[in-house]
Amino acid sequence: MPKRVLQGVVVSDKQDKTIVVKVERRFTHPLLKKTVRRSKNYHAHDEGNKFKVGDTVWIEETRPISKLKTWVALDSSTAA
Template sequence: MPKRVLQGTVVSDANEKTIVVRVERRFTHPLLKKTVRRSKKYHAHDEANVAKVGDVVWIEECAPISKNKRWTLVPQA
């Protein structure tokens, strides 16, 4: 089964080898028929500490690394 891949913006890089990524999703409200924006923050593993605040990155689902980290940074080509 393929791993999920999400795109988001780095909101924190204060921790060693960890980044916090805000992923925004948009959907149409079923009753109001209005586009609604919802966001969620994910902790992701950044082995080389390359991502900085404000960067747009891709994260990929992985096996649990710590209590909160279940995602890893996808290396950019």
């Protein structure tokens, strides 16, 4: 099964080696036929503490690292 890769914005970097990334998705409402935006926060592993609040990052699904972290932040060189 391929690993999912998502793009989002860092909203918190207060924890050591962890960032919180807000990922927004857009879809058409089935009844109203209007574009709706929904967002979700993901905890991602950031080994070098490189990313700061406001940065746009790619995150990739991985094995569970902790209770909340199942995503890892990708470098700009390894991102699609």
